[in-house]
Amino acid sequence: MNIAIKGSEVSRRTMLAGLGGLSFCMAVGTDSLQLVAGAQAATMAGAHVTPWVRIAPDGKVIIYSAGAEMGQGSLTSLALIVAEEMDADWSTVVIEFAPADKEIYGYVLNNERKMEIVGSRAVQLYYTMLRTAGAQVRKVLLINAAEKWGVDAATLKTEPGMVVNPANGQRLGYGEIAAFGRIPDPLPTVDPKDLKARKDFRLIGKRVPRRDIPAKVNGTAEYAIDVKLPGMVHATVLHSPAAGGQPESWNDADIKKMKGVLATMRLDDGVAVVATHFEQAIAARDALKVTWKSGKASGFDSERALNTEYVKIHDDPAAKAKTLDAKGDVKAAFASAAKVYTAQFRSDYGYHAQMEPLNAVVRLNEAGDAAEVWEGTQAPDTTRESVAKALGFKLEQVTMHQCYMGGGFGRRSIGDYSAECARIAKEVRRPVKLIWTREEDVAYGMFRPQSFQCLEAAQDATGKVTGWRHCVVGDGGFLLQTGIRIPYYGVPNQHIEERGVDHGIRVKHWRGVGHVFNIFAIEGMVNRMAADRGIDPIEFRLQHMAATPKARKCFETVARMCDWKAPRPEGRMLGISNSERSNSLGAGVVEISLDRTTGKIRVHKVWVAIDGGLIVTPDSAKANIESGVVHGLSGTLHERVTMKDGAVEQSNFHDYDVMRMSDLPDEMHVEFVDVDTRPTGLGEIGTPFIAPAIAHAVFRLTGKWLDHMPFTPERVLETLKA
Amino acid sequence: MVSFLLNEKRVSVEADPATPLLWVIRDHVGLPGTKYGCGAGLCGACTVHVDGKAERSCQMQLSALEGKKVVTIEGLSPTSSHPLQQAWITEQVPQCGYCQSGQIMKAAELLADKPKPTRAEIIAHMDGNICRCGTYNRIIAAVERASREG
Ligand code: FES
Numbered sequence: 003m004n005i006a007i008k009g010s011e012v013s014r015r016t017m018l019a020g021l022g023g024l025s026f027c028m029a030v031g032t033d034s035l036q037l038v039a040g041a042q043a044a045t046m047a048g049a050h051v052t053p054w055v056r057i058a059p060d061g062k063v064i065i066y067s068a069g070a071e072m073g074q075g076s077l078t079s080l081a082l083i084v085a086e087e088m089d090a091d092w093s094t095v096v097i098e099f100a101p102a103d104k105e106i107y108g109y110v111l112n113n114e115r116k117m118e119i120v121g122s123r124a125v126q127l128y129y130t131m132l133r134t135a136g137a138q139v140r141k142v143l144l145i146n147a148a149e150k151w152g153v154d155a156a157t158l159k160t161e162p163g164m165v166v167n168p169a170n171g172q173r174l175g176y177g178e179i180a181a182f183g184r185i186p187d188p189l190p191t192v193d194p195k196d197l198k199a200r201k202d203f204r205l206i207g208k209r210v211p212r213r214d215i216p217a218k219v220n221g222t223a224e225y226a227i228d229v230k231l232p233g234m235v236h237a238t239v240l241h242s243p244a245a246g247g248q249p250e251s252w253n254d255a256d257i258k259k260m261k262g263v264l265a266t267m268r269l270d271d272g273v274a275v276v277a278t279h280f281e282q283a284i285a286a287r288d289a290l291k292v293t294w295k296s297g298k299a300s301g302f303d304s305e306r307a308l309n310t311e312y313v314k315i316h317d318d319p320a321a322k323a324k325t326l327d328a329k330g331d332v333k334a335a336f337a338s339a340a341k342v343y344t345a346q347f348r349s350d351y352g353y354h355a356q357m358e359p360l361n362a363v364v365r366l367n368e369a370g371d372a373a374e375v376w377e378g379t380q381a382p383d384t385t386r387e388s389v390a391k392a393l394g395f396k397l398e399q400v401t402m403h404q405c406y407m408g409g410g411f412g413r414r415s416i417g418d419y420s421a422e423c424a425r426i427a428k429e430v431r432r433p434v435k436l437i438w439t440r441e442e443d444v445a446y447g448m449f450r451p452q453s454f455q456c457l458e459a460a461q462d463a464t465g466k467v468t469g470w471r472h473c474v475v476g477d478g479g480f481l482l483q484t485g486i487r488i489p490y491y492g493v494p495n496q497h498i499e500e501r502g503v504d505h506g507i508r509v510k511h512w513r514g515v516g517h518v519f520n521i522f523a524i525e526g527m528v529n530r531m532a533a534d535r536g537i538d539p540i541e542f543r544l545q546h547m548a549a550t551p552k553a554r555k556c557f558e559t560v561a562r563m564c565d566w567k568a569p570r571p572e573g574r575m576l577g578i579s580n581s582e583r584s585n586s587l588g589a590g591v592v593e594i595s596l597d598r599t600t601g602k603i604r605v606h607k608v609w610v611a612i613d614g615g616l617i618v619t620p621d622s623a624k625a626n627i628e629s630g631v632v633h634g635l636s637g638t639l640h641e642r643v644t645m646k647d648g649a650v651e652q653s654n655f656h657d658y659d660v661m662r663m664s665d666l667p668d669e670m671h672v673e674f675v676d677v678d679t680r681p682t683g684l685g686e687i688g689t690p691f692i693a694p695a696i697a698h699a700v701f702r703l704t705g706k707w708l709d710h711m712p713f714t715p716e717r718v719l720e721t722l723k724a
Numbered sequence: 725m726v727s728f729l730l731n732e733k734r735v736s737v738e739a740d741p742a743t744p745l746l747w748v749i750r751d752h753v754g755l756p757g758t759k760y761g762c763g764a765g766l767c768g769a770c771t772v773h774v775d776g777k778a779e780r781s782c783q784m785q786l787s788a789l790e791g792k793k794v795v796t797i798e799g800l801s802p803t804s805s806h807p808l809q810q811a812w813i814t815e816q817v818p819q820c821g822y823c824q825s826g827q828i829m830k831a832a833e834l835l836a837d838k839p840k841p842t843r844a845e846i847i848a849h850m851d852g853n854i855c856r857c858g859t860y861n862r863i864i865a866a867v868e869r870a871s872r873e874g
């Protein structure tokens with residue numbers, strides 16, 4: 003089997019001229035993006051050209067994949083989509099990371115080209131574009147074979163890696179065609195109806211092993227932290243404890259005397275130390291005594307903000323509010339309601355805890371006018387921009403080497419630490435590997451924002467939910483807003499708003515972003531109403547919340563999977579919730595028990611039904627959901643960041659508690675609703691339903707609602723006592 | 725200068741005796757398969773074998789290694805053919821993969837001691853190794869497979 007090559011080799015490959023075989027490039031002219039022949043590409047005036055697919059005379063097919071790989075499998079999935087429409091022989095396909103050039107390899111979103119892989123959108127965004135490109139390549143192969151045989155291309159067929167003439171049984175391998183073939187100019191176009199029908203798929207929807215896995219069982223997969231360059235030195239940084247603070251002075255002379263220390267450097271928000279070896283840099287960082295100027299976040303107390311400040315903002319009619327969704331006449335719905343419900347929810351800050359601490363490697367050339375960057379990033383294009391900006395370079399002066407990511411979860415998409423590394427490398431004029439220690443990674447994290455939420459719902463005399471108000475208060479702008487709308491329910495009158503504050507705390511996407519706490523609140527409200535009326539919660543969603551047919555299907559599927567109505571063993575209880583993210587929809591059920599003396603919740607079983615559109619790679623898709631479930635369990639039961647005087651109180655895995663194997667449910671069942679619609683995102687949909695489903699199960703066991711994430715044992719005990 | 729056996733090759737390292745084995749392996753010798761996760765003995769990403777026992781290399785100093793036998797993921801099997809590695813591929817365990825060297829080394833210790841562990845024994849043995857990607861269920865399945873097929 004071929005394995006994706008190491009990131010660092012990719013960008014050394016330039017144009018494919020002179021390699022032989024057929025090279026297809028993507029070219030961006032002034033007004034279009036097109037697949038073109040490699041040889042012709044070189045002569046295209048003004049066009050920006052780069053390789054995408056190459057067929058070598060030996061039959062090898064090289065496909066460049068724009069899927070940043072953090073374990074979700076899109077490196078493989080994206081190439082697989084091209085291979086499917088090409089009808090390539092998968093065993094001859096080699097995958098390489100695409101260079102960080104968004105004009106070529108970017109998907110189009112809101113009229114902009116981007117490569118950033120966030121929101122689990124890789125397959126979703128590239129699907130049609132890649133199928134079309136694959137189909138064009140296939141057409142070229144058919145045309146060449148037809149010319150050689152003197153027949154009409156329309157009479158020919160393909161089998162994996164082969165053009166076949168059904169009339170006489172003649173066959174030509176793709177490699178053989180590549181040896182003599184030429185690429186017509188312009189390339190043949192592809193009509194959407196020329197794309198394969200689902201029943202003809204040979205790769206999509208099948209269990210195809212991920213290409214990055216073999217290198218991940220023997221230590222050869224290269225992460226940026228593993229990159230080693232001649233003459234490279236090691237750096238680490240101590241940042242301001244309160245975000246926004248600047249270093250005023252530090253014990254520079256003492257630090258410079260330490261063994262192996264080569265330099266110190268003042269950064270806007272911290273002090274960098276550079277040493278021959280990393281352990282020397284860590285020792286120097288630990289010995290730093292810095293006087294900090296206070297920063298924007300100084301004085302911030304996260305618990306005080308969440309418990310008092312946010313409540314005041316919510317209660318203040320004059321507070322600045324941003325309406326996110328409004329329909330119908332909410333006032334009238336509440337005025338005429340037979341019953342009104344209100345509920346409040348809170349959630350704490352969350353830290354990414356990606357297993358590979360943030361790091362990057364940067365090398366400047368001798369002349370100091372070009373830089374190379376090695377980073378595992380969700381957004382190679384953004385890293386290039388950040389580094390260029392940090393160095394005062396143009397984009398062309400920065401070359402990006404994509405590496406595997408030891409986890410991303412939303413943190414690795416802005417290239418901040420690469421930019422920091424670039425500044426240090428420029429200062430010390432040596433190649434630099436910058437690693438943030440785990441402690442730094444926590445202390446200077448960018449967090450899922452904490453939130454306070456208030457919901458109100460109005461029911462008419464028949465019990466139908468006719469009015470809905472949802473207000474989220476917190477720090478994080480758009481991060482607070484995702485997942486707050488409820489398009490899967492048919493509530494006629496709605497007002498949904500955000501009231502933002504800014505504490506100067508660094509916040510960022512965290513697997514599922516706002517969906518994690520917003521769906522906790524939304525589904526918490528729905529479960530409360532169903533319980534109050536004594537109606538089965540699935541029934542309630544269908545009848546009283548007017549759940550859409552897509553949502554209904556998910557609920558019906560999960561009900562069948564878990565045998566929803568069947569009795570459970572003594573002390574066990576089920577809880578249920580909807581899930582939604584990246585255009586995917588789902589429904590999940592948990593079975594839990596609770597130790598009432600310790601407050602520890604144990605999740606025994608999880609069932610989840612997902613409508614994610616057509617599933618491209620089912621086993622990776624399942625792994626993504628399982629991973630999302632564990633992330634959800636970890637976030638719901640354990641993870642919590644708090645801040646005092648603007649500084650994070652946690653520092654490593656002893657006090658930032660990430661879920662361990664002993665908390666793994668005994669069973670996790672994942673099913674995808676069988677549909678033929680365009681694929682939607684799967685990396686995060688496994689996460690948001692966990693908290694509301696657990697809270698629901700705890701209520702059904704104890705009669706008490708948990709309303710503050712995470713549900714730590716202390717909080718559970720408090721709730722039971724209340 | 726401290727000498728020890730690393731993946732069956734004798735190495736001599738000239739560094740501060742307090743240097744953690746993790747950095748000795750990764751930087752001084754240059755085998756990057758062993759990973760830095762926490763540097764504080766909390767995550768298991770840096771797990772290697774020292775005289776046949778799984779140890780957290782971030783917590784072991786170079787000075788303690790004189791004459792010892794250290795095996796890293798690179799030395800577990802020169803051809804990736806250890807039953808655990810094969811089972812890891814069959815079960816498609818890794819996601820980001822960053823924790824997996826440590827997971828495999830920790831699991832290898834278990835199977836060496838106890839070729840037929842129960843699910844509960846696997847969990848008890850592996851509980852100190854964090855996988856942030858949440859591959860725990862597949863790790864268990866792979867250890868069980870290796871135990872069956874190995
Ligand atoms: S790096 Fe050694 S235990 Fe985490």
Ligand code: FES
Nearest residue numbers: 820821855856857
């Ligand atoms: S596979 Fe990513 S941390 Fe385990």
